[in-house]
Amino acid sequence: MDFNEFHKWVHKELGINLSAYKPEQLNRRINSLMTRVGIKTLDEYSKSIKSNPEQRQKFLDFITINVTEFFRNPELFTDLEKQIANELLPNNSSLKIWSAACSIGCEPYSLGIILDKLAPNGRHNIIATDIDDTILSRARSGEYTENEMKGINNADLSKYFKVRDDKYYVESKIKNMVTFKKHDLILDRYDTGFDLIVCRNVVIYFNNDVKQEIYKKFSNSLKRGGLLFVGATESIYNYRDYGFEKASTFIYKKI
Structure with missing residues (x-):
């Protein structure tokens, strides 16, 4: 079995659909994971993924880039x-937000915390999606480790989380803002x-054709402004090609 067959x-x-990913980068990642789990051929690896649920989950986590934490790159969240x-709240006190490729939920819950501070009386709707059912199940639980909390300051930690047995649990008022779906x-x-659409550190792994299509769809999914x-x-x-102007270095506004 070669990589195309795999x-x-x-x-x-x-x-x-792995054809959407950049092939050289993807195949290096697969080789790296195979080495890490002590498997030498793609035939052997496919059999292991099929027969061993733990190996299947490791592969899914590795390929779908489930690396995350609350307020990742805090200066950008500021x-x-x-x-x-x-830009958003002066025109609409209740916002509809999509956290795409949300992984274990740190990002949509971070958005919920921001909205609770800025407009606590708004009826905000955060839709959080991912391709991986296991990851979505973990996200719905709202349970996190200390390592995933490193972007949270002490005031927010005490206000928005409960601590039990070295685990951190998102308070229900933030959890209730978020609806998780497979997508x-x-x-x-x-x-x-x-x-608002938030999609971070995912599109970079796709090839240019897929990337362009995703940006077009994001633009069509956003309200003007x-x-x-x-x-x-x-x-x-080429943000203008998708009907955007730059609002900030990593934030684009639909015009």
């Missing part, structure tokens, strides 16, 4: 908070009418 097998067995206060950015249709917040390595150089 990619087809993953699509058939796991429903993940910038986002200003943009929400100045594939490549295959599934996009909802519309969003004031809505914001798109991307990752710290994901500047959109």
Whole structure:
């Protein structure tokens, strides 16, 4: 089995379309993971993924980039908070937000904390999506480790979390703002009418054709004046092609 055959097998067995990813980068990641788990061939690896639920989950986590924490790149979240206060809330006290590829939920809950501070009486709706059911289940639980909390200051920690047995649990008023759903950015249709879309540190792994299609769909999903917040390595150089203007270094406004 070569990498092309392995990619087809993953699509058939796991429903993940690896052709959307940059191939050199993707195959290096797969090789690295195989080495890490002590497997030498793709044939052997496909059998291991199929027969061993733990190996299957490791592969899904590794491929779908589930690396996250609360307020990742805090200076960028500070910038986002200003943009929400100045650009979005003056026109609409209740916001509709999409946290795409949300992983274990740190990002949508971070958005909930921001909204609770800026507009606590608003009926905000945060839709958080990911391709991985196991990850979504963890996100719904709202349970986190100390390492995932390093972006939270002490005041927010005491206000928005309960601590039990060295685990941190999101308070219900923040949890209740967020609805988690399974969604594939490549295959599934996009909802519309969003004031803000947050999609960070994911699109960078896709090839250019897929990336362009995703940015077009994000633009179509936003209201006029809505914001798109991307990752710290994901500047959109041709943002005008998608009907955006720059609101900040990593925040784009639909015009």
